[in-house]
Amino acid sequence: MSDKHETGPILVPVDFSAPSEAALLLGVELGHCLERRVLVLHVVHDPGSMPGYYSQALKQKHLARIEDGAADMLDDFLKRVVKAHGDLVKRKQLDSMLVTGLPSSRILEVAKKSDAAMIVIGSKGLTGWKHLMIGSVAEQVVHLAPIPVTVVKSDRKKRG
Numbered sequence: 001m002s003d004k005h006e007t008g009p010i011l012v013p014v015d016f017s018a019p020s021e022a023a024l025l026l027g028v029e030l031g032h033c034l035e036r037r038v039l040v041l042h043v044v045h046d047p048g049s050m051p052g053y054y055s056q057a058l059k060q061k062h063l064a065r066i067e068d069g070a071a072d073m074l075d076d077f078l079k080r081v082v083k084a085h086g087d088l089v090k091r092k093q094l095d096s097m098l099v100t101g102l103p104s105s106r107i108l109e110v111a112k113k114s115d116a117a118m119i120v121i122g123s124k125g126l127t128g129w130k131h132l133m134i135g136s137v138a139e140q141v142v143h144l145a146p147i148p149v150t151v152v153k154s155d156r157k158k159r160g
Contacts (some may be wrong), residue, residue: 008114009031012024013119024040025088028089032093040096043103045100071098104137107119
């Protein structure tokens with residue numbers, strides 16, 4: 001590992017789901033322990049692959065561009081996490097970034113450009129035909145990332 005990775009951020013890609021919230025919480029814990037900043041990333045993907053994903057935010061806020069809706073969703077997600085877990089997460093600890101493209105490719109590109117030390121990513125744990133047809137972003141990142149990847153498969157908040 002290069003010296004840059006020894007000081008680079010912990011990259012936490014999010015899709016606003018419970019597993020990505022759990023991944024963010026773990027990323028913040030690791031960031032605190034390792035004295036690293038946390039870079040929260042959302043990749044704006046092709047709406048054709050998940051119709052309706054951004055439509056609610058676009059309608060509620062009267063926005064026309066998907067990127068604008070995604071930016072608002074990311075901001076709302078971070079506010080909600082900070083409000084729910086203020087003892088652990090402080091907004092000033094987090095940097096956020098919004099990019100467009102294929103999620104697994106863009107996650108890996110951002111990791112490289114930011115010299116991320118590691119990636120912490122949530123997984124919904126799809127199985128069966130749905131997993132075979134679309135694959136898993138987390139799985140692709142695990143297989144292709146040259147840095148450590150931690151996959152959070154469940155909602156860690158509910159553990160005892």
